[in-house]
Amino acid sequence: MSSPPTIEDVANRAGVSVATVSRALRDLPNVAPATRARVEAAAAELDYRPDPSASALASGRTKTIAMAVPMLDSWYFSKVMAGAETVLAAAGYDLLVFAVHNDDPGDRLLHRPVVRRADALIVVDIDISDEEAAELAASRIEVVAVGMKVPQMEAVVVDDHRVAFDATMHLVSLGHTRIALIGGVGEGRQQFSVPIERRAGFVAAMTAAGLALDEALIVDGGFSVAGGHRAMADLMDLTEPPTAVFAMSDEMAFGALRELWDRDMDAPADVSVIGVDNHDVADLVGLTTMQQQVVEHGAQAARLLLRHLLGEREGDDVHVHTGLIERSSTGPPRR
Amino acid sequence: MSSPPTIEDVANRAGVSVATVSRALRDLPNVAPATRARVEAAAAELDYRPDPSASALASGRTKTIAMAVPMLDSWYFSKVMAGAETVLAAAGYDLLVFAVHNDDPGDRLLHRPVVRRADALIVVDIDISDEEAAELAASRIEVVAVGMKVPQMEAVVVDDHRVAFDATMHLVSLGHTRIALIGGVGEGRQQFSVPIERRAGFVAAMTAAGLALDEALIVDGGFSVAGGHRAMADLMDLTEPPTAVFAMSDEMAFGALRELWDRDMDAPADVSVIGVDNHDVADLVGLTTMQQQVVEHGAQAARLLLRHLLGEREGDDVHVHTGLIERSSTGPPRR
DNA sequence: TTGAAAGCGGTACCAG
């Protein structure tokens, strides 16, 4: 139960100074091969590992990345986290995660101790004001965004407009003309650009197809299964229900399917349903969807960040791709 | 772009020593109310926040908790993480998450820098050898386990034997006699106690019901949707397929349901299916399941840990409960 | 109640 060995213990054992140990163990140049070997041997014998706090204090770098998400227990965010963690761990960085719930204007990210513990920050679908963006840009913290564009901040971006356009066009190409949109608005500090862009893409597709836009067919599903369920119920209660539905997320699409089943209806026989994400369960329920390589979102963000940390600021966003996966929930309208 | 204010800046501004600032800001006793107010004002004006690395180095406490899971992007683990994060954040602790993949025997948790950054560790379904458990117990790191029992380590435990017993008994009570088990073994360093206990519970229930145990009806589903799918296919290919299936997880149950649908069969008309977890999608597909309050698993672990960190070592495991949620995937056997 | 000062365990600059 003796306290862990310090750099000084290693220095004594190897018969060199702490400065040399520090250099040798970090693979810095200007260390004689023989010396390096001796130091490494001593460190190994003592089972020495540097204290991260001491090293952080002295160097100003923590080798830690913080990640802010609206919530930890959602399919999308856990995938993004996993993607980032894999890349970061390989590079020797640890991942600190935290949820940003409210939109208390006094709650700046930079004020959180957790951010101070990190060299960089990945923000995922968090609403960031222009002032806060400027604050972050001026800080020592590197920041990368996932899923939204923030001024002066590099990002892993999805072309949400196009995703929605393509999804809607898929329904159009099957012959649908009465197409509904189940969308949503983010909650709390969640970012609004995703629903806004997707709605715009939907509208653009309808317009391009020369179809009428019926506001009654645009409903809110809150980006949850339950919300999609309710939204679909409202749609089916209309005098003239839609023959196809584009849900902005697979979760909402699941809810929509559920409502159909509750009514002893089926997709695509009664209504076609398409979602976005390619959620793990989409395959199970046969949901047609716009696939997103969600794990890659996180991995790319991490790579971008590591590049920044190495001083390579190229200022290029990473664009991730999507594609249609046709399953059994979409088909031509009846008759 | 000036560097952030230090404790000394605050001390100067308040006209006191850094020692006093340190005490005042941490609400330690022996600080005159007037002094404390002055210090707080100065700190607020300067927008001062202590450097976590410095404070960690000086105090030996990091106010950070590490959490080890087999993987980050799985439904169960993200729920546990979320539960823990909520509790920890409220207590001023940050959460470091990392995935433990392989079972390289040289890969001790204690050797990871990430663990050194933390005051405590939550391990979830990780296989820990007795030696490693002893190492951890002797270290300065507090450890709490979730989902498995490790010698000398407090834990949030599920009575897996009983979960399986109850699930199986549900099928028995519906009149089934030919009941299959879709189980699995953990991968890599994942812990084996869950499948072992659940299998034992299944066997106990079958025995208690006076039913024959057919080894051909015990198959591996690898705790994944795909594995459950395959496992169910094997079962249905038997000369005498089961009339009911207990899957050790909802994911595997989803796969089983999928296989039934692929064969144009249905639950419970052709085969009853019950799972474990109450996965978010279980409701959607009407899966009967043994509910687990997964978020609570994480929250309880965090509370246990916080109690330890406050020096209250009571040595009592937390037992979390489960319960049957009957949906439409189980029913009496046909005829 | 307050202050002075000795660390905590590294890093990095400057000499040699």
Place this chain on the structure above:
DNA sequence: CTGGTACCGCTTTCAA
């Protein structure tokens, strides 16, 4: 190529 040493910013005795 190596060593000495001044910090990094905060905590924590010990005295006053």
